[in-house]
Amino acid sequence: MLTEAQIAKYHEDGYVIPDFTMPDDVIEAIQGRHAALLKKNPEFRDYCAAILQYDEGFADYCRNDEILDMVEQVIGQDIALWNSSFFAKPAGNGKATPWHQDGEYWPIRPLATCTVWLAVDDATPENGCLRIIRGSHKNQDLLQHETNPSTELTLNQELLKTEYDESKAVDLVLKRGQISLHDVFLVHGSEPNTSPNPRRGMTMRFMPTTSVFDHQLARELYNNMKVPDHSERRIYHMRGADRSGRNKLIYA
Numbered sequence: 001m002l003t004e005a006q007i008a009k010y011h012e013d014g015y016v017i018p019d020f021t022m023p024d025d026v027i028e029a030i031q032g033r034h035a036a037l038l039k040k041n042p043e044f045r046d047y048c049a050a051i052l053q054y055d056e057g058f059a060d061y062c063r064n065d066e067i068l069d070m071v072e073q074v075i076g077q078d079i080a081l082w083n084s085s086f087f088a089k090p091a092g093n094g095k096a097t098p099w100h101q102d103g104e105y106w107p108i109r110p111l112a113t114c115t116v117w118l119a120v121d122d123a124t125p126e127n128g129c130l131r132i133i134r135g136s137h138k139n140q141d142l143l144q145h146e147t148n149p150s151t152e153l154t155l156n157q158e159l160l161k162t163e164y165d166e167s168k169a170v171d172l173v174l175k176r177g178q179i180s181l182h183d184v185f186l187v188h189g190s191e192p193n194t195s196p197n198p199r200r201g202m203t204m205r206f207m208p209t210t211s212v213f214d215h216q217l218a219r220e221l222y223n224n225m226k227v228p229d230h231s232e233r234r235i236y237h238m239r240g241a242d243r244s245g246r247n248k249l250i251y252a
Contacts, residue, residue, distance in 0.1 A: 030202060046154055051086050071181070079208065080207055093194070094128055097155055097189050097190045100187070111211070114182070115205055132170055
């Protein structure tokens with residue numbers, strides 16, 4: 001469970017690193033599933049926007065009770081998993097992720113998600129760990145993004161440089177098996193990986209069921225901005241009930 005100080009940090013800074021480490025055998029199982037995914041789909045070498053679409057077995061790692069306890073502390077007891085993605089960032093030439101807010105890409109209204117970022121390898125400044133701007137989530141507003149079509153980036157929506165101060169960036173260093181939790185409005189990005197060490201990370205996207213995952217809006221975002229297509233996402237019940245009554249949750 002998060003301490004009161006850690007909960008306060010999440011709300012103040014937009015992120016927190018809990019006192020939690022995923023067991024090594026689970027990390028090895030995730031690595032094995034990811035390797036199998038890449039064997040079938042080599043186009044996901046750098047980034048897979050929706051691993052559950054290709055292997056629902058990844059959802060089992062998201063059902064971890066300790067993780068869900070912490071998520072419940074920051075978004076409430078009614079929780080759905082709407083996506084999980086994988087940022088592989090291979091050694092030597094792993095792609096950068098531009099400065100952005102997650103909510104720019106997502107068809108959730110009201111916009112709300114707690115992302116759990118699981119380090120499958122050590123994440124360091126040398127291999128392109130996440131970098132965040134503390135407190136950038138506080139206004140709960142989306143800042144202005146523009147499309148960057150560079151093939152050297154994992155994502156195509158990038159914040160205008162006038163919208164953030166990179167000199168205030170903080171490296172989010174994690175050991176293998178550690179997690180961070182961050183808010184949907186937090187400004188973050190990461191540098192390319194030019195080191196000899198991979199920097200794999202799996203995300204778990206949890207939303208409160210007071211929000212609605214809008215599949216039609218997902219299609220519009222895809223058509224208008226060419227962001228990942230979330231229109232076919234399955235929404236998995238994790239805890240509580242669908243308070244909106246509109247999410248068509250899948251119960252395991």
